[in-house]
Amino acid sequence: MVLNNKKLFNLPPEIVGKADISSLLRELELLESELIKLKGQTSLSASQKNTLLRVTNELAQTAAGNSYDLKIASDRQKLTRILTDVRDQAPMVHISFAAEPSPKVTQAILSWLRGNVHRYVLLDIGLQPAIAAGCILRTPNKIFDLSLRASFEKQQPYLIELIKGAALNQIAPGAAVEE
């Protein structure tokens, strides 16, 4: 299994979910077919070939991050195989926000997950406006409510104390000051 190799594959944070990996795989297939086409065209110069072989930033980063050269067929095949394994075997985590998260937020969360939970975690991002603030994380068997409301519920005794203190201060500010 590729994921268990000693030389670990680095999945860049720009690759968020299965859709991104599938996109990379399609791009690799396209690149492979383009290279096959270019092999027969000897009239093209090297610069023209480089222009035709232009890839997306995500694929370039993925290849560069793992020291693969996309011009080399074996590297492309390895990359394709690894990405396929990741797509099929990597753990999926569903995360919901109240609004569409920015790439910065997604990458930050994904970096944390890949650094602390699993190296190849893939995210499936959803929307739940009722969350208001925070997020809800759903792993294969559990749901983690990381919203602000859940945080308030956990801190209910502390909130009650805060409200009582505020009420007492409002009723008798002089007495509260003395205390």
Next chain:
Amino acid sequence: MNNGGVLMITGGALLAIAVVLYFDWRVKNPRAKKPAAPAPTTSQAKKLPIDAQPQTIVSAKEDVEHIFNDEFREELRNRGRLHFEKIIGENAMFLQQDLRQTTTQLNDYMRAEITRTLQEEFKKYEQSIVDAKQIALDSIEKTVTTIEQQRQLMETQMQTQAQAQRNQIIARFESQMAAIINHYVMQAIGNQIDLTDQLEFILTELENNKADIIEDIKRGS
């Protein structure tokens, strides 16, 4: 003046009238003045003719006729009338004085009686007023006591109900507090809160649940 004085005056006046009437009756009935000498019987008078009667008797008859003639009777009548008028005048004066005194005493007596009666009635009236006042005060006191008891009862009930309602509201607030605070927070910050701002909070929460997430991922994979 007492009743004895009035009776004496009235008796004196009646006595004087009786004396006058007696003399008048004696004048009109001269034969009634000879009760002492027994009258001769009819047979003896018939037996003695006038010439045969004694001289003294004849002269006496003449004197009597002379004494009780009309002039003398008129004189006596005038004297009696004067005396009667004098007695009537004196008695009338006494009677007037006594009557005035009696009237004064009667007025005093009536005044005293009326005053005493009025004072008694006033005392009764005052006592009635005092009693009525006391009854009214007792009634008012009872009413005030009853109202106070009712007020305390209502106050206790209202406090109990208010406390129960307050506890219920607090319990409901505490049970829904997270949602309420979340709602207020969202109302307060609205769309100003960005996911980028929430990132630290999310990462902290992820860190808090890290072990469970890893466990579930391992189990799932």
